[in-house]
Amino acid sequence: MRMKAAKLKVLLVCLCLICSSSIAQTTQRSLLLVCSENSTLESLSHAEVRKLFLGVPMTKDQVRLRPLLNTSDRLATDVFLQQIIFMSKREYERQLLSRVFRLGDPRPPEFENIDVLVKALLDTPGSMSFMWSEQLVNQSELKSLGVLWTDSKN
Amino acid sequence: MKQNDYRSRALYVLIALASISYALPGYAESTADYLLFPHVGAIFRSGLVDDSLLDDEDTKYGIALFGTAEYGKLLFLGEFLLSKDEQEIERFQVGWTAGDSKIWLGRFHNPIGYWNSQFHHGSYLESSISRPSIVEFEDDNGLLPVHLTGLLIEGVKEHNKQGLGYALAVAIGPELSDNLEPLDVLEPASGSQDLSLTLNLYHEPVIYSPTRYGLFINYTEIPAASRGFEEIRQINAGAYGNWEAHPWRLVAATFYVENRLQQLNGTSTDSFFSGYIQAEHNLDDRWTVFGRGEWSLSDENDRYLALFPHHVTDRFLGGIRLDAFDRHAIKLEVSRNRTQADKYGQIVLQWDAMF
Numbered sequence: 001m002r003m004k005a006a007k008l009k010v011l012l013v014c015l016c017l018i019c020s021s022s023i024a025q026t027t028q029r030s031l032l033l034v035c036s037e038n039s040t041l042e043s044l045s046h047a048e049v050r051k052l053f054l055g056v057p058m059t060k061d062q063v064r065l066r067p068l069l070n071t072s073d074r075l076a077t078d079v080f081l082q083q084i085i086f087m088s089k090r091e092y093e094r095q096l097l098s099r100v101f102r103l104g105d106p107r108p109p110e111f112e113n114i115d116v117l118v119k120a121l122l123d124t125p126g127s128m129s130f131m132w133s134e135q136l137v138n139q140s141e142l143k144s145l146g147v148l149w150t151d152s153k154n
Numbered sequence: 155m156k157q158n159d160y161r162s163r164a165l166y167v168l169i170a171l172a173s174i175s176y177a178l179p180g181y182a183e184s185t186a187d188y189l190l191f192p193h194v195g196a197i198f199r200s201g202l203v204d205d206s207l208l209d210d211e212d213t214k215y216g217i218a219l220f221g222t223a224e225y226g227k228l229l230f231l232g233e234f235l236l237s238k239d240e241q242e243i244e245r246f247q248v249g250w251t252a253g254d255s256k257i258w259l260g261r262f263h264n265p266i267g268y269w270n271s272q273f274h275h276g277s278y279l280e281s282s283i284s285r286p287s288i289v290e291f292e293d294d295n296g297l298l299p300v301h302l303t304g305l306l307i308e309g310v311k312e313h314n315k316q317g318l319g320y321a322l323a324v325a326i327g328p329e330l331s332d333n334l335e336p337l338d339v340l341e342p343a344s345g346s347q348d349l350s351l352t353l354n355l356y357h358e359p360v361i362y363s364p365t366r367y368g369l370f371i372n373y374t375e376i377p378a379a380s381r382g383f384e385e386i387r388q389i390n391a392g393a394y395g396n397w398e399a400h401p402w403r404l405v406a407a408t409f410y411v412e413n414r415l416q417q418l419n420g421t422s423t424d425s426f427f428s429g430y431i432q433a434e435h436n437l438d439d440r441w442t443v444f445g446r447g448e449w450s451l452s453d454e455n456d457r458y459l460a461l462f463p464h465h466v467t468d469r470f471l472g473g474i475r476l477d478a479f480d481r482h483a484i485k486l487e488v489s490r491n492r493t494q495a496d497k498y499g500q501i502v503l504q505w506d507a508m509f
Contacts, residue, residue, distance in 0.1 A: 056362060098272060101276060104230070104231035105222075
């Protein structure tokens with residue numbers, strides 16, 4: 001009888017662990033590089049993403065790439081700048097201004113509204129931006145070009 | 155009348171630039187960007203000699219208008235300065251993007267050292283109010299050719315995630331009258347400027363990051379008939395660095411300047427060293443303190459320097475910058491300055507903004 005109770009406890013603990021693991025997987029947050037579903041682009045390395053969002057003109061598969069800065073979610077913007085660009089918001093802005101003033105390369109336009117950002121991604125050939133994985137689920141006309149960062153706490 | 159003609163031509167150029175910038179974004183492959191940099195400042199000086207040409211109190215105000223447009227690989231860039239003392243097209247460039255390089259034709263900032271290739275007339279981008287005197291603008295008793303007109307090729311190549319950058323200028327430099335006078339793009343036949351060549355090579359430990367170290371050399375033939383010289387042949391060369399690790403920033407450069415002054419009755423050669431180091435510290439997102447030292451060596455009895463009696467040869471300054479609101483800055487700068495004619499203290503309070 002005691003053996004059965006012990007086995008039941010072990011089973012329960014295992015079940016709890018499996019459940020908690022699956023819950024963690026469903027709530028795991030990733031920051032994705034996204035573009036229009038119609039885009040021919042397949043992927044971009046982190047180094048290329050950094051270069052692009054620092055305002056350096058880039059062409060891939062004969063398409064001029066257009067970075068769109070998503071500022072609709074402050075955490076997403078901060079994570080992107082810290083993990084991909086390796087700069088604070090202030091440093092990033094200063095670097096972009098320096099570049100546009102020195103070399104004439106236009107700054108990536110900023111989008112405070114996610115709907116406006118999505119429309120720009122659909123309307124502008126070669127454009128790309130970043131957003132959370134759960135935001136992309138609701139955007140059937142967009143696709144992911146890769147994971148930029150994953151929240152390792154979950 | 156002449157001034158009015160100049161302003162009219164400047165206005166036409168501005169309208170043309172604005173039209174290009176406005177029209178191009180209608181095309182899918184084009185983008186444009188505009189920036190306005192207004193400034194208003196008050197200057198207080200003390201300890202001036204009795205016959206000084208400087209005033210105890212002065213004001214300065216103006217606005218730098220900047221626009222850039224891109225159509226495919228074609229680029230346009232223009233910068234116009236409207237200030238209390240001058241109205242001038244500072245930069246006017248047409249460019250072509252070729253891989254990681256840019257090829258420019260027009261009037262541009264001479265890529266000597268760091269400051270002159272990094273900062274232009276929008277002082278909002280500088281932590282300090284003043285520029286180091288060795289790279290001061292020609293109108294403000296500058297010694298070196300800061301603006302050139304001609305061909306500029308610049309770019310940066312990636313190598314093991316590091317950047318190897320270059321800038322090469324083959325252009326027309328300034329002539330020397332009251333000050334150095336670069337070519338006026340609106341009146342190109344009005345001066346007698348001559349050849350200027352510049353090479354700047356630099357290394358970025360992490361490509362496209364602000365930290366960089368470099369070397370440069372410039373050779374310029376400066377006609378100076380109105381100052382009693384057939385020509386002045388100038389070589390300036392040196393090293394520079396910009397190091398950034400939040401919250402610190404250090405900018406430093408050294409210059410060796412040699413001038414061969416040619417007169418009917420003979421030729422003489424003088425040379426001197428100049429350098430500066432500026433340290434900046436961000437106290438938080440809003441407050442920055444900074445200090446700068448500038449020195450000149452072997453400048454006594456230099457015949458070229460004697461042509462610029464109000465050029466600041468030595469300076470120590472300290473200051474504070476408050477980034478208030480969105481893209482507005484209030485700066486206070488206190489300095490001790492030495493020129494050949496004066497030795498004085500100066501306090502400057504300035505508002506800078508960017509729209």
